[in-house]
Amino acid sequence: MIKFFLMVNKQGQTRLSRYYEHVEIHKRTMLEAEVIKNCLSRSKEQCSFIEYKDFKLVYRQYAALFIVVGINETENEMAVYELIHNFVEVLDRYFSRVISSNGARSGESTNVPSHSEQGWTKY
Amino acid sequence: MPAPIRLRELIRTIRTARTQAEEREMIQKECAAIRSSFREEDNTYRCRNVAKLLYMHMLGYPAHFGQLECLKLIASQKFTDKRIGYLGAMLLLDERQDVHLLMTNCIKNDLNHSTQYVQGLALCTLGCMGSSEMCRDLAGEVEKLLKTSNSYLRKKAALCAVHVIRKVPELMEMFLPATKNLLNEKNHGVLHTSVVLLTEMCERSPDMLSHFRKNEKLVPQLVRILKNLIMSGYSPEHDVSGISDPFLQVRILRLLRILGRNDDDSSEAMNDILAQVATNTETSKNVGNAILYETVLTIMDIKSESGLRVLAINILGRFLLNNDKNIRYVALTSLLKTVQTDHNAVQRHRSTIVDCLKDLDVSIKRRAMELSFALVNGNNIRGMMKELLYFLDSCEPEFKADCASGIFLAAEKYAPSKRWHIDTIMRVLTTAGSYVRDDAVPNLIQLITNSMEMHAYTVQKLYKAILGDYSQQPLVQVASWCMGEYGDLLISGQCEEEEPVQVTEEEVLDILESVLISNMSASVTRGYALTAIMKLSTRFTCTVNRIKKVVSIYGSSIDVELQQRAVEYNALFKKYDHMRSALLERMPVMEKVTTNGPTEIVQTNGETEPAVLETKPPPSGLQPTSQANDLLDLLGGNDITPVILTAPTSKPASAGGELLDLLGDLNLTASPASVPAPQISQPPFLLDGLSSQPLFNDIAAGIPSITAYSKNGLKIEFTFERSNTNPSVTVITIQASNSTELDMTDFVFQAAVPKTFQLQLLSPSSSSIPAFNTGTITQVIKVLNPQKQQLRMRIKLTYNHKGSAMQDLAEVNNFPPQSWQ
Numbered sequence: 001m002i003k004f005f006l007m008v009n010k011q012g013q014t015r016l017s018r019y020y021e022h023v024e025i026h027k028r029t030m031l032e033a034e035v036i037k038n039c040l041s042r043s044k045e046q047c048s049f050i051e052y053k054d055f056k057l058v059y060r061q062y063a064a065l066f067i068v069v070g071i072n073e074t075e076n077e078m079a080v081y082e083l084i085h086n087f088v089e090v091l092d093r094y095f096s097r098v099i100s101s102n103g104a105r106s107g108e109s110t111n112v113p114s115h116s117e118q119g120w121t122k123y
Numbered sequence: 124m125p126a127p128i129r130l131r132e133l134i135r136t137i138r139t140a141r142t143q144a145e146e147r148e149m150i151q152k153e154c155a156a157i158r159s160s161f162r163e164e165d166n167t168y169r170c171r172n173v174a175k176l177l178y179m180h181m182l183g184y185p186a187h188f189g190q191l192e193c194l195k196l197i198a199s200q201k202f203t204d205k206r207i208g209y210l211g212a213m214l215l216l217d218e219r220q221d222v223h224l225l226m227t228n229c230i231k232n233d234l235n236h237s238t239q240y241v242q243g244l245a246l247c248t249l250g251c252m253g254s255s256e257m258c259r260d261l262a263g264e265v266e267k268l269l270k271t272s273n274s275y276l277r278k279k280a281a282l283c284a285v286h287v288i289r290k291v292p293e294l295m296e297m298f299l300p301a302t303k304n305l306l307n308e309k310n311h312g313v314l315h316t317s318v319v320l321l322t323e324m325c326e327r328s329p330d331m332l333s334h335f336r337k338n339e340k341l342v343p344q345l346v347r348i349l350k351n352l353i354m355s356g357y358s359p360e361h362d363v364s365g366i367s368d369p370f371l372q373v374r375i376l377r378l379l380r381i382l383g384r385n386d387d388d389s390s391e392a393m394n395d396i397l398a399q400v401a402t403n404t405e406t407s408k409n410v411g412n413a414i415l416y417e418t419v420l421t422i423m424d425i426k427s428e429s430g431l432r433v434l435a436i437n438i439l440g441r442f443l444l445n446n447d448k449n450i451r452y453v454a455l456t457s458l459l460k461t462v463q464t465d466h467n468a469v470q471r472h473r474s475t476i477v478d479c480l481k482d483l484d485v486s487i488k489r490r491a492m493e494l495s496f497a498l499v500n501g502n503n504i505r506g507m508m509k510e511l512l513y514f515l516d517s518c519e520p521e522f523k524a525d526c527a528s529g530i531f532l533a534a535e536k537y538a539p540s541k542r543w544h545i546d547t548i549m550r551v552l553t554t555a556g557s558y559v560r561d562d563a564v565p566n567l568i569q570l571i572t573n574s575m576e577m578h579a580y581t582v583q584k585l586y587k588a589i590l591g592d593y594s595q596q597p598l599v600q601v602a603s604w605c606m607g608e609y610g611d612l613l614i615s616g617q618c619e620e621e622e623p624v625q626v627t628e629e630e631v632l633d634i635l636e637s638v639l640i641s642n643m644s645a646s647v648t649r650g651y652a653l654t655a656i657m658k659l660s661t662r663f664t665c666t667v668n669r670i671k672k673v674v675s676i677y678g679s680s681i682d683v684e685l686q687q688r689a690v691e692y693n694a695l696f697k698k699y700d701h702m703r704s705a706l707l708e709r710m711p712v713m714e715k716v717t718t719n720g721p722t723e724i725v726q727t728n729g730e731t732e733p734a735v736l737e738t739k740p741p742p743s744g745l746q747p748t749s750q751a752n753d754l755l756d757l758l759g760g761n762d763i764t765p766v767i768l769t770a771p772t773s774k775p776a777s778a779g780g781e782l783l784d785l786l787g788d789l790n791l792t793a794s795p796a797s798v799p800a801p802q803i804s805q806p807p808f809l810l811d812g813l814s815s816q817p818l819f820n821d822i823a824a825g826i827p828s829i830t831a832y833s834k835n836g837l838k839i840e841f842t843f844e845r846s847n848t849n850p851s852v853t854v855i856t857i858q859a860s861n862s863t864e865l866d867m868t869d870f871v872f873q874a875a876v877p878k879t880f881q882l883q884l885l886s887p888s889s890s891s892i893p894a895f896n897t898g899t900i901t902q903v904i905k906v907l908n909p910q911k912q913q914l915r916m917r918i919k920l921t922y923n924h925k926g927s928a929m930q931d932l933a934e935v936n937n938f939p940p941q942s943w944q
Contacts, residue, residue: 017181022217029183046484047448076420078413078453079373086363086370 002080003055003070008036010064039066049077060084127160128153130174137182150179161192170196170207177211190215190222197229205233205241209248218254227257234264242268243279250283258287262294269301274310281305281316285323295324295331306344311361311368314348318374325381335382342382342392349375349396353403364408376400376417383425390426397422401434409449412442416453423461436461436468443475448484455479455490462497473498477507480514488514492522496529504537508547516554523558527551531563541574545581549598553588556595564600569713571605579618582609586626589634594643600651603638606631607655608710611662628663632656636673650684653677657692661707671696826942831935832918836863837892839872839918841935843942851911853942855904861892863924870922872902877915881907892922914943 004023007016014032023031038050039059050057052070058080059068067084071077128136133153140146157172165172173192180186189211196208216223226248233245246268249261265287268280284298298320305317321341325332335341352367352375361368379397383390400418405411415438422435439461442454455476462469476498479491492514499507508530515526530551538544548567552559571581585602593599606613610631616623638644638652653674660670674696677689695703828842837859844854861867868891876882887902908914916935921928 014182022219025180025183025185043483045448047452047486049449049452049486051486076373076377076413076417078409078416078449079370081449082363082369082410082413 001072001074003072004031006032006035006066006068006070008032008039008066008068010036010040010066012036015065035068035070036066039068048081058084060088062088127156127168127172127175129171130178133175134178146182147184150182150184154179154184158188161188166199170204173207173211177207177214180214186215190220194222194225194229197226197233202238202241205244209244212248213251217252223252223254224256227260230257231261231264234261234268239273239275242276246276246279246283250279250286253283253286253290255290258290259294262287262291262297266297266301269298269305274308274313277305277308278310278312278316281313281320285316285320288320288323288327292327295328298324299331299334306341306348311371315368315371315374318345318371318378322374322378322381325378332381336386336389342379342389345375345379345382346393346396349379349400353400364410365405366408366410366414369410369414372400372414373417376414376421380421380424383421383427385426387426393421393425394428394431397427398431398434401431401438406441409447412445412447412450412453416442416457419457423457423464432465433468436465436472440472440475443472443479448482448487451479451482452484452487452490455487455494459490459494459497462494466498469494470498470500473503473507477510480510485519488518489522492518492526492529496533499533499537501537501539504533504539505543508534512547512550512554515551520558523555524560527555527559527563531559531566541577542580545571545574545577545584549584549588552595552598552601556598559597564597567601568604571601572608572710572713575712578605578609579612579623580621581605582613583618583621583624586613586631586634587624589638593634593638593641596645596648599638599644599648603635603648603651603655606635607651607658610655610659614663628659628666629669631659631663632666632669632673635659639673639677646682646684649682650688653685653688653692657688657695658707660696661704827939829935829937829939831857831916831937832920832931832933834931834933835924835929837861837867837920837922839920841938843939845942851907851909853906853908853914855906855942857902857904859892859900859902860896860898861894862896864894865925866894867892867922867924867929870900871920872900873919873921874904875917875919876906877912879908879910879912880914883907908943911944914938 001020003021004017004019006014006018008014012033014029017028017032019028035052035057038052038057039061042050042059048059050059055070055072056075056077057068057070058077059066060081061067067088069080069084071080137146137149140149153175157176160168160172169192173189173196176186176189176192180189193208193211193215196204197212199205199208212223212226216226230245230249233241234249236242236245246265249257249265253261265280265283268276269284271277271280284301288295288298302317302321302324305320306314308314308317321335325335349372352372355367358367361371363369366372379389379393383393397418401415401422404414404418406415419435419438422431427435436458439454439458442450443458445451445454458469458472458476473495476491476494479487480495482488482491492511495507495511511526511530511533515523515530518526531548534544534547538547548563548570552563552567571577574581582605585598585605589599589602593602610628612618613626613631614628616625618624635652635656639649639656644652656670656673660667663670674689674692677685678693680686680689695706826843826845828840830838831841832839838861840858840860842856842858844856845852857872859870859872870887870890870892872884872887874882874884883905885903885905887900889900892898892900906914915938917932918935919930919932921930923929
């Protein structure tokens with residue numbers, strides 16, 4: 001079961017977060033900071049699955065953005081790894097250009113987060 | 124009031140903030156604007172404001188004041204409003220908020236809406252945060268939508284049903300008729316969510332599981348779908364790197380695993396398809412490997428034929444050789460799970476596994492270490508130990524303790540010779556001395572006393588080891604003890620095994636004194652050194668005066684322990700000199716310490732009183748394992764995983780316990796019926812009692828005791844105590860009494876607990892229960908219950924009565940809540 005889905009940049013700023021279990025709001029920020037710290041300290045040769053507390057993290061890095069999914073032991077880690085890539089491809093296909101801008105004042109669609117399965121809204 | 128800014132603008136603004144404080148300021152300003160806008164009941168811009176609020180909530184700022192606004196948006200007629208409203212409800216509202224119930228009516232109406240997208244929104248929201256009351260009210264609607272022909276709605280309804288079942292398990296039967304046709308769909312979305320729904324139902328209810336196995340012919344249907352996925356050609360809609368819908372394939376494999384577990388017929392039916400998937404899947408990309416991984420897990424879990432199992436292990440072996448570290452990690456994890464059942468097959472890959480010890484990744488190294496310990500056996504012990512010692516040398520500190528314990532355990536079980544055993548332990552002490560467990564020192568000492576022919580060799584080696592460096596405490600402790608005992612062998616220069624080294628009495632005393640003086644020595648170590656020096660007074664001839672001087676100096680030491688020893692030794696020199704040589708004689712062979720409870724080797728005046736001297740004679744070592752096997756067989760496959768049963772009879776039960784933790788969750792200990800030599804049966808229990816009392820809450824405040832078993836005149840009562848220091852530990856004292864007219868002899872009590880618990884059985888007070896309730900057998904059980912689950916236990920009793928052997932199994936369910944909560 002997927003516990004949460006995060007997109008965090010290298011500086012630790014959360015770009016997207018979706019929790020599938022209830023977590024207190026102040027605990028969320030702590031969790032996100034710790035998770036990104038774990039992911040940043042990994043080198044290229046290490047595998048993408050980290051054992052963290054009593055569940056696992058599956059992470060994937062795309063340029064300056066980390067996508068981290070927290071799963072419990074019933075999930076297939078490699079399938080989730082594949083799912084992350086699938087998600088990124090979907091975003092790419094849908095928005096035709098996925099960039100992670102850090103304060104860039106560009107006119108194109110910035111990476112606006114959406115939590116629902118319903119897709120984007122233009123606000 | 125100007126129109127509120129758009130979400131996109133807000134995001135841009137927030138991103139320009141350079142510091143956390145700046146960001147907080149911007150957000151607070153915007154929150155204030157939003158709040159005033161809400162107060163004005165502005166309908167046009169409400170959804171825009173709520174959208175911004177949701178973004179700020181995601182960044183971690185409180186947004187509870189938006190909850191009611193979400194409800195208003197849901198009630199609106201515009202789709203764009205509803206959309207944001209439902210999204211907000213999913214994120215901000217949950218069971219804990221009272222307002223969520225207000226949504227029920229809205230959701231009900233929207234579930235019957237004319238537009239499928241609105242229905243979809245309602246289903247999503249209900250499936251995300253519906254409370255049990257809401258689920259109960261709306262389950263009927265969901266079930267109706269599950270039967271519709273619209274695949275967009277059907278898939279969402281299936282996921283919503285999963286949530287309903289999780290919240291209100293009683294409603295599971297309601298969805299059963301709707302599931303009949305779910306797998307006939309072509310749409311992969313519906314297929315996928317249906318498989319999820321079926322998986323959830325099977326996992327939650329064994330009745331459902333058997334229903335699906337027998338009546339619904341689920342397995343053939345799943346096999347057919349899987350076959351289509353593999354065999355069908357390229358389908359652009361579902362293709363991921365050349366494989367058609369791998370996510371659905373993985374889900375189906377998982378469901379097959381649940382269906383095939385412990386069921387021969389189902390496993391039969393899926394053998395072919397599993398073999399097909401295993402052989403036909405492309406392994407060049409991660410996708411293929413993900414599917415193979417799931418297949419291997421399924422094959423290992425069901426009752427597959429041996430050819431298939433060998434195929435699975437070979438796949439794992441291939442994974443181990445792969446360059447991709449993810450795959451290696453996954454392979455090691457699965458091998459760890461299968462090593463108990465398919466030991467021989469995994470042995471074939473031993474060399475690859477040992478190579479993984481040198482990997483750079485921490486998780487892989489840990490897995491490889493655990494697996495290596497599982498694979499050690501009598502044949503490969505020498506080679507494996509070399510690798511493991513090398514690993515111990517170079518690994519990270521967090522591994523050293525576990526590795527050291529594992530090495531000790533393996534060395535004890537499979538040591539080819541005593542010398543090798545001693546060498547290995549010494550090697551561990553020198554490389555990872557500070558990380559070994561506390562009981563390593565007494566264990567090693569006991570081992571050394573047992574191997575008489577090795578004394579000279581051992582003491583020589585130890586002397587050389589601490590000559591240069593006496594900072595590793597366990598090593599120094601063992602060395603001091605040995606030098607105290609065997610100092611005469613050391614200076615006499617006799618040693619068969621190795622080049623004897625020329626050591627004088629002065630040199631030995633030098634080193635012991637430096638240990639005493641050194642800042643690095645712990646108080647315990649100093650104690651060892653002082654006692655050793657004292658013992659040498661009988662073994663050495665020329666340096667007795669020097670020893671007397673040292674001992675008298677420490678008579679005024681600040682350390683109370685040292686002072687006491689020194690004063691006593693001084694007294695030995697002065698008033699009791701005639702007794703000195705008798706008291707400081709060579710120690711007798713120490714027998715194995717069985718429990719890892721509060722026992723100590725108490726040293727007084729050079730003589731040792733082992734606190735617990737229960738021997739486990741070797742033949743009974745085999746007996747408990749077969750008895751334990753029986754117990755496990757009778758317990759069936761429910762909660763208990765089989766474990767390596769040789770561990771319970773080994774003495775460092777705590778180290779064994781760790782290994783068992785690594786490989787299985789059940790710590791099944793059987794205590795043999797052997798009665799220790801009468802003259803030592805009493806004192807151990809006094810000491811046991813004395814040292815264990817302070818740890819536990821004597822008040823046992825009101826935990827009622829229970830009668831766990833009462834049949835044929837044998838009554839067993841459980842009394843409980845909870846630990847003050849560790850709230851998940853419950854100590855159960857059993858008292859077995861016999862009301863018949865004949866004694867019950869060779870009484871053995873065994874117990875097993877579900878997976879989430881750990882059990883430790885201490886030795887019983889005796890093995891014979893006298894008749895007419897004139898006496899009882901007492902035994903202590905310690906239960907570790909970290910998850911605070913309801914305590915359950917199955918017990919097996921064997922004894923001899925009236926000339927015949929009796930045996931009985933029982934389940935104890937009437938544990939009072941205070942014993943485990």
